[in-house]
Amino acid sequence: MEVRIQKIIAESGYCSRRKAEELIAEGAVTVNGRICTLGDKADAARDAIKINGKTIGKAPTVKRYIMLNKPRGYITTMSDEQGRRIAADLLDGVEERVVPVGRLDRNSEGLLLFTNDGNFANEITHPSRHVSKTYRVTIDGRVSEQQLTRLMTGVELDDGKITLPCAVDVLSEEPERTVLRIVIKQGLNRQIRRMCTAVGLNVGRLRRVAIGGVKLGMLRPGEWRDLTKEELRILRAAIGKK
Numbered sequence: 001m002e003v004r005i006q007k008i009i010a011e012s013g014y015c016s017r018r019k020a021e022e023l024i025a026e027g028a029v030t031v032n033g034r035i036c037t038l039g040d041k042a043d044a045a046r047d048a049i050k051i052n053g054k055t056i057g058k059a060p061t062v063k064r065y066i067m068l069n070k071p072r073g074y075i076t077t078m079s080d081e082q083g084r085r086i087a088a089d090l091l092d093g094v095e096e097r098v099v100p101v102g103r104l105d106r107n108s109e110g111l112l113l114f115t116n117d118g119n120f121a122n123e124i125t126h127p128s129r130h131v132s133k134t135y136r137v138t139i140d141g142r143v144s145e146q147q148l149t150r151l152m153t154g155v156e157l158d159d160g161k162i163t164l165p166c167a168v169d170v171l172s173e174e175p176e177r178t179v180l181r182i183v184i185k186q187g188l189n190r191q192i193r194r195m196c197t198a199v200g201l202n203v204g205r206l207r208r209v210a211i212g213g214v215k216l217g218m219l220r221p222g223e224w225r226d227l228t229k230e231e232l233r234i235l236r237a238a239i240g241k242k
Contacts, residue, residue, distance in 0.1 A: 002041040003041055005024060005036055006020035006024060008049060009056060011119060012056045012058065012059055012060075012118065013060050013096070013117065013118055014057075015118065016101070017118060018125065029050070030053075031048070033048075044059070057097075060116045064115060065117065065226060066091065066113065066115065066227065067224065068087060068090060068091065069109070069110060069111065069223055069224070070090075070104055070108075070110060070221075074086060074087040075106050076102075076104055084106070090222055091224055096116045098114040099115070100114055101114065102121075102124065107206070108192075108207070108208065110135075110136075110206075111215075111216040124238075125187055127187065130186075131235075132185050132213070132238070133185075134183045134209050134211075135182045136171070136179065136206075136207045136209050137179070137192060137203060137207075138177055138179050138206075139179070139180060139201050140177060141202075142175070143170070151168050152165060153165055155199055157195070158197075158198070164184070167182070168182050192206055212235050214231045214234055
């Protein structure tokens with residue numbers, strides 16, 4: 001049966017559907033030797049689908065859903081020409097090819113999900129789902145009430161985009177630093193850091209502690225584990241799936 005090519009790629013576990021659409025738009029995907037375009041369809045059982053010359057595998061029979069406590073200094077791409085450390089390399093013992101669900105920039109740390117279920121990854125990261133992400137953010141110095149209000153009500157970023165209203169709580173306050181809990185339901189690139197910069201705040205440390213109700217807990221930096229059935233239920237509820 002023919003379906004859209006980005007769906008086949010996502011189900012193979014190669015990447016999310018959104019990333020697959022980007023690869024198609026870049027001309028990196030071929031079907032039976034022909035460069036495909038967005039909207040094209042194929043039959044996974046019959047057609048040869050390649051990304052940058054490499055054939056994608058079949059949809060995995062065993063699906064993995066993993067959480068990693070990403071330390072600082074690791075990037076979330078699956079390869080890096082500059083030789084920087086990759087978060088996926090911390091998944092010792094994981095035989096399946098899993099990919100990160102969303103992003104967490106190099107200088108940020110905390111909860112990062114991995115899976116070989118491309119549809120699941122797409123649902124979690126799709127803007128229409130508004131899955132919440134909770135961060136513990138350490139700010140250099142004090143934060144004024146005006147700055148807190150601007151963060152909560154939405155700010156204009158450096159590219160002109162306006163952030164959605166979000167929840168901001170002060171966890172602790174000292175002369176040299178303030179610790180905030182920020183809960184957002186968007187997935188803009190480096191959103192928390194850019195929001196803080198927009199209101200004149202400098203982020204000293206940024207750690208993601210929860211996604212859609214699933215908490216990082218006591219997992220140590222660099223360690224990983226499979227999600228529990230209850231955690232998967234919580235995430236599926238967050239995206240409106242049973």
